[in-house]
Amino acid sequence: MTKKMEIWKVDKGEVDVQYLIDPKEVVEKIEIGGSSLVIDGISDLSYGEELDLSNQLERFKNEMEEKEEYFNADEPEDLKKFLEVCGYENIEVDYADDYLDFVHENENRLVYDGMNKVFFSLTDFEPCEVYEWWNGSNYETLKHAYYDEGVIKTEIEITEDSVDLGEWDGRNWTTGGLGHHQNVYKVKSVDGEKVEDQYLLEESSQWQGDHTLGQVMSEYELINHLQELGRDVEEYMSAIKSLDLNEGFTKEKNSEQELER
Numbered sequence: 001m002t003k004k005m006e007i008w009k010v011d012k013g014e015v016d017v018q019y020l021i022d023p024k025e026v027v028e029k030i031e032i033g034g035s036s037l038v039i040d041g042i043s044d045l046s047y048g049e050e051l052d053l054s055n056q057l058e059r060f061k062n063e064m065e066e067k068e069e070y071f072n073a074d075e076p077e078d079l080k081k082f083l084e085v086c087g088y089e090n091i092e093v094d095y096a097d098d099y100l101d102f103v104h105e106n107e108n109r110l111v112y113d114g115m116n117k118v119f120f121s122l123t124d125f126e127p128c129e130v131y132e133w134w135n136g137s138n139y140e141t142l143k144h145a146y147y148d149e150g151v152i153k154t155e156i157e158i159t160e161d162s163v164d165l166g167e168w169d170g171r172n173w174t175t176g177g178l179g180h181h182q183n184v185y186k187v188k189s190v191d192g193e194k195v196e197d198q199y200l201l202e203e204s205s206q207w208q209g210d211h212t213l214g215q216v217m218s219e220y221e222l223i224n225h226l227q228e229l230g231r232d233v234e235e236y237m238s239a240i241k242s243l244d245l246n247e248g249f250t251k252e253k254n255s256e257q258e259l260e261r
Contacts, residue, residue, distance in 0.1 A: 057117070
């Protein structure tokens, strides 16, 4: 049995962080950004219609200034008032989140970009992939899009089973420190291409705020990693290679150790 995962490599300045992500937790959204209002109830407009509406808004703002009446297009109620003057009925206007769900209903949604003073249809934009996770105190958002090189995505297919590199230190099963764990999976394909002798090193933590990380390694790199950990290379590599045969690898643990893990 195999499963699909993704590695999102994020440039963090001096270091790159490789988040291991379940693709089922990734959703398609449209990036809007701040200073925008979303309008429900207006069918998809052509570019010419969007431009004409923007020009009408500018004229309307000038008229309101001449009458010395308050008007702010960045406020939902004021923008709704303008659109109703233009003949649009049964509409709702509200502040937009940075990302909007990519759904078919977007054909009846319009966005007003308050920064650039223009209207645009959501169907004008390509969706991006968004992944959100709780870091213990706040939600963090990662975005992957063809127009943004900040995140590089790698799609991998790996074995369902893995080999745990943790060993008993007298009190806990750990790898690389208290609360830290590592597992190795056999990689079957990378970005849709079948591969041989490639392995996924999964690094997880029990500490709040840490996200599971992943790194694809060659056999040579994996052997070096096992040596650095002080593991029995022959024993572990034999177990890892057996993953192709759907054989698990379980180190002997007594019941007391298992409960403390």
